[in-house]
Amino acid sequence: MPIAPTAGGRRLPRRGRARDLALAVVSAALTVPLLSVPSDAARTTAPRTGFEVSGGARWTGQSEEASLLAGLARSGDRVSVRRIGTTARGRPLRLVRIGSAGPDALTVLLVCGQHGDEPAAREACLSTVRDLAYATDARTRALLARTEILVVPTANPDGLAAGTRANGDGVDINRDHLALRGAEARAVAAVLRDHEPEVIEDVHEYAATAPYYDEDLLVLWPRNPNTEEWLHDEARALALDRVRPAAEKAGFDTGVYGVWTDPATGRPVKRSAGDGQERLLRNIAGLTHAVGLLTESRTDALSAEERADPALNARRRVTSQLVALDALFRYADEQRASIAAATAASRAAGAADRGPVFLAGSDEGVPEPGDTLTDPPCGYRLTKEQFAGVRDELALHAVTSRPDGDGVYVPLRQPARKLIPLLLDGRAAYHLTNGQPDTAC
Missing domain, CATH: 3.40.630.10 (Zn peptidases)
Structure with missing residues (x-):
């Protein structure tokens, strides 16, 4: 804008x-x-x-x-x-x-x-x-x-x-x-x-x-x-x-x-x-x-x-x-x-799990295609080691997760939906760890 x-x-x-x-x-x-x-x-x-x-x-x-x-x-x-x-x-x-x-x-x-x-x-x-x-x-x-x-x-x-x-x-x-x-x-x-x-x-x-x-x-x-x-x-x-x-x-x-x-x-x-x-x-x-x-x-x-x-x-x-x-x-x-x-x-929109997520850009223009998750994943899988490194930060950001085999699964369907990819997607500029996107919704 x-x-x-x-x-x-x-x-x-x-x-x-x-x-x-x-x-x-x-x-x-x-x-x-x-x-x-x-x-x-x-x-x-x-x-x-x-x-x-x-x-x-x-x-x-x-x-x-x-x-x-x-x-x-x-x-x-x-x-x-x-x-x-x-x-x-x-x-x-x-x-x-x-x-x-x-x-x-x-x-x-x-x-x-x-x-x-x-x-x-x-x-x-x-x-x-x-x-x-x-x-x-x-x-x-x-x-x-x-x-x-x-x-x-x-x-x-x-x-x-x-x-x-x-x-x-x-x-x-x-x-x-x-x-x-x-x-x-x-x-x-x-x-x-x-x-x-x-x-x-x-x-x-x-x-x-x-x-x-x-x-x-x-x-x-x-x-x-x-x-x-x-x-x-x-x-x-x-x-x-x-x-x-x-x-x-x-x-x-x-x-x-x-x-x-x-x-x-x-x-x-x-x-x-x-x-x-x-x-x-x-x-x-x-x-x-x-x-x-x-x-x-x-x-x-x-x-x-x-x-x-x-x-x-x-x-x-x-x-x-x-x-x-x-x-x-x-x-x-x-x-x-x-x-x-x-x-x-805003909180309800995150729980609804709809719409794109932008990995970069601002409100002044349309983000670049490479910076846009048009169809975001359902969540991100983290290994046990990855989760140990970001557990406290996720908790402070009010991001919830659940056990997933030997690791942890972080679903996007929660109020922090648009924040989660910025934390866990390897393509985001300041991500904390490179989680595995789950696209099998």
């Missing part, structure tokens, strides 16, 4: 004065309220992050994060925090739960700071957790009564400590959501399996390339061609019709992640990123039946003032992410019926 040009074929103008005004307001409280402004009492009693205390002059330390989350968990029954893994360097991976976990609740997952050198993403999530924990207004309380909000505030603690994109073993976590070799991706996979979130936001930052690729906030949806149409359309509408307009209204320029545009016309020039790779969290979201959203705030200074004052740059980056999060929560609350219908239909 082609990318829509910005602002009807012309690039949106920079709104520097509007942004400066927004930042001036934000600099006092260093937060964008979620859904509505917290009460004065909540502002007085709510703890603040290290980033907020410093006015954006430094990022919140990991010990400060631990204290903040522990305090929120003790403050009442609205928030719980648990350890979901441990990194190679011994640092905890935490999951925060806020709101309702009832059978009719919609589940929203935020995964923040997969790359350790993108700290503004994490700061936005930390202050969001705090704001939700202390919110007293009716609208936010209603949201929390019917929504389970899960947050992984620091998805890459080792990378954050080192200031590196990768984790402590040099692995890019956002390229590990299929193979699940690292503790970080495994922890996220377990959350996807156990909580089955209907909406997932992956919060990042990016380095701009002026003048073709330098918007304040970029968005994208799952582009893997195996994403069911209902989910794809919901996710694309969230990105383009909800998040972008909200950010622009707040004074931020927006664009589509990976798409370079002509500054004179706003027309796409080329795509440099944002494909359909199944190992990215954004695309795994679609393959696991969730409405996925990627947001990327611009790290580079926008002005001489930001170059002179790094805190101003940091506040702008965090604020743009907070605006996006506010739009996400509004969307989830208002569109929960259509979201639930789309995710349920």
